[in-house]
Amino acid sequence: MEPFRTLTARACPLPLANVDTDQIIPARFMKRSRAEGYGEVLMHDLRVREDGTPVADFPLNDPVRAGARVLVARRNFGGGSSRESAVYALADYGFRCVVAPSFGDIFSANCVNNGVLPARVSEADGEVLLAWLADGGQDVTVDLEACRIVAGNNAFDFAVDPVWRTKLLNGWDDIDLTLSHTDAIGAFAAADRLARPWATPRGR
Amino acid sequence: MTVADGAHTGKDGARTLFDKIWDMHAILTREDGETLLWVDRHFVHEGSHHGFGKLAARGARVARPDLTFGVADHYVPTRRAGGVADPGIRGMVEQLAANSAANGITLFGLDDPRQGIVHVVGPEQGLTLPGLLIVCGDSHTSTHGAFGAFAFGIGASEVSHVLMTQTLWQRRPKRMRIVVEGDTGPWVGAKDIALSIIARIGADGAQGHAIEYAGPAIRALSMEARLTLCNLSIEAGGRCGMIAPDETTFAYLRGRPFAPQGRAFDEAVSAWRGLATDPDASFDREIAIDAAAIAPVVTWGTSPEDALPVTAAVPDPGSARDAAKAAQMRDAIAYMGLTPGQPLTDIRVDRVFIGSCTNSRIEDLRSAASVLRGRRAAVPGLVSPGSSLVKRQAEAEGLDRVFREAGLEWVESGCSMCVGMNGDIVPAGERCASTTNRNFKGRQGPGARTHIMSPAMVAAAAVAGRLTDVRDIVGEAR
Structure with a gap:
């Protein structure tokens, strides 16, 4: 995975709370393979009317926000379904960072597993950032080393789980690390089978 | 005491139920x-195809097929006598069967008499047991916590990690105890308790x-009701929800096909009796709820936190605590096509749905049928049992006839x-009273409007053609 250190990029405001993963990627698009790409269906039903025309005042459709890589939303972004395709849609569209006061637990883990930074800010800072973007602010700098976002004359600290921060900074994938512990896993499984015989499912 | 992984223990090493299970798996x-x-x-399930794709990309195989179980549920048609018509949907069902066969995984597939929704099948088959760590690429995996298991939903990357290693990296979450005191009134159940909790603490609370759910009102719940309650833990944003196992749990599990049998079962029960929070253990957050104060609940908005007693009215965004909350309420009210101040019982519905991992078990169907028996539904609706075995049992009890005759x-x-996902959708702009778990925008289909409530309340809405208090339909005193 590509390491995430500092990102200076166009930011897009999304002044909505509770944007669940069903809205980030509607279920009917989830049959496609990853190779087909998910970017074009990101927030499809918020962006596109039933007749196929774009929703003019939806922020992602604003030409000023074209090429945005940082998304700024309100609380509980990515709650609901565990569908990792919500993160595929964000990543394939070009987003590397989502800024919000809170995130769904499963969604934020999925973000980190795809090199996308879920940056938690206070509700007050989030509102200042949204107001700055509404006033025409465009590019922000997200510094993961310092856990700091700079937007014009504003600067905000953000929070991210320290383990996730390290993982993102280095672009690490869990699986290689886990496979280095194969012996410990085998020893645990053997001892556990004796300690908890009831945990083994009875024959099929 | 706090150690590196965030464990904290109370006096004399007292631990919570959650910590005991965590420590057992570290x-x-x-x-x-x-x-x-x-x-x-x-x-x-069929939606796990990304996880299998990652496995294949590494040329790896499933590490422990004996601990991995496939269930066809997300995409399966509910009218399937002539096979699966839609090629896209058929492809999803066939892909799961192929991935299961290639890796030696037991599959409860489309034609298996044990097929059903994964969170109904696991408990029904005795695959879900106290003290287990259970994962699935589905957020409602929290359901299995009803048995005193640590069960949670994971994403596709994590699915592939578990397939390859039978392990998962996690950071120990904080612990919250929700104590429900007292007794619930008639026609008030687990769904009403859960929605009341979510309305109080928020969808990210x-x-x-x-x-951990505790208290006399929780102890009094049946296994089915506990499954409903733990299922909705994710709608409060929880990592998982659990209830300490007791005689209700053990009685449910005895004789289930994949559970230990005979003497092995008795030995398991002895071990499971230790799965309880120690009296001196501490929680990061404690919440107390009075069961007697809970009325039948319905949702009015587009988040499960938008829940109110059915006796209330659509709220006024002008009364919101801040501008952001007011904007959220206005947006939800506009999507739902409602008016602030409108009594909830004035909301007409176009159809009803009884089903889902939240409320499709035999007890749910009995409850809905008891309201519908001898009555006619004013609107069309669909009843989809939680599993093929639940369907068979319901038919043996004649419940299918009650639904059909209504x-x-x-x-x-x-x-x-x-x-x-399987093509059963609510048409755009239509309003559905639903026993499900999410009233998100477009959840039941693009432009669909969902009100979630208990099976009895959905049955009442079907009879009245609008949201209504089930206690008024059955003539029960409040």
Whole structure:
């Protein structure tokens, strides 16, 4: 995975709370393979009317926000379904960072597993950032080393789980690390089978 | 006391139920606090195709097929006598069967008499047991916590990690205890308790927390009701929800096909009796709820936190605590096509749905049928049992006839209209009273409007053609 250190990029405001993963990627698009790409269906039903025309005042459709890589939303972004395709849609569209006061637990883990930074800010800072973007602010700098976002004359600290921060900074994938512990896993499984015989499912 | 992985114990090493289960599964803990956990059960479904794809990309195989179980539920048609018509949907069902066969995984597939919704099948088959760590690429995996298991939903990357290693890296969450005191009134159940909790703490109120439900009102719940309650833990944002196992749990499990049998079962019960929070253990957050104060609940908006007693009215955004909350309420009210101040019982519905991993078990169907017996539904609706075995049992009890005679459609088991992946959707602009778990925008289909409530309340809405208090329909005193 590509390491995430500092990102200076166009930011897009999304002044909505509770944007669940069903809205980030509607279920009917989830049959496609990853190779087909998910970017074009990101927030499809918020962006596109039933007749196929774009929703003019939806922020992602604003030409000023074209090429945005940082998304700024309100609380509980990515709650609901565990569908990792919500993160595929964000990543394939070009987003590397989502800024919000809170995130769904499963969604934020999925973000980190795809090199996308879920940056938690206070509700007050989030509102200042949204107001700055509404006033025409465009590019922000997200510094993961310092856990700091700079937007014009504003600067905000953000929070991210320290383990996730390290993982993102280095672009690490869990699986290689886990496979280095194969012996410990085998020893645990053997001892556990004796300690908890009831945990083994009875024959099929 | 706090150690590297965030464990904290009370006086004399007292631990919570959650911590006991966590500690049982910890293979190793890194200096940074991340713990590698052993996974006892991994459920996969058609939607797990990304996880299998990652496995194939590495040329790897499933490490423990004996602990991995496949269930066809998300995409399966609920009218399938002539096979699966839609090629896209058929492809999803066939892909799961192929991945299961290639890796030696037991599959409860489309034609298996045990097929059903994964969170109904796991408990029904005795695959879900107290003290287990259970994962599935589905957020409602929290359901299995009803047995005193640590069960949670994971994403596709994590699915592939579990397939390859039977383990998962996790950081120990905080602990929250929700104590429900007293007794619920007639026609008030687990769904009403859960929605009341979510309305109070918010859809993100339990984020980062493992929830334990406790108190006399919880102890009084049947296994089915506990499953409903723990299922909705994710709608409060919880990492998981759990209830300590007791005689209700053990009685449910005895004789289930995959559970220990005979003497092995008795020995298991002895071990499971230790799965309770120690009296001196401490929680990061404690919440108390009075069961007697809970009325039948319905949702009015587009988040499960938008829940109110059915006796209330659509709220006024002008009364919101801040501008952001007011904007959220206005947006939800506009999407739902409602008016502030409108009594909830004035909301007409176009159809009803009874099903989903939240409320499709035999007890749910009995409850809905008891309201519908001898009455006619004013609107069309779909009833999809939680599993093919639940369907058979309901038919043996004559419940299918009650639904049919009321004018509702009785179909096969699957996730169906809760998530709309199989083609069962609510048409745009229509309003559905639903026993499901999410009233999100477009959840039941693009432009669909969902009100979630208990099976009895959905049955009452079907009879009245609008949201209504089930106690008025059955003539029960409040």
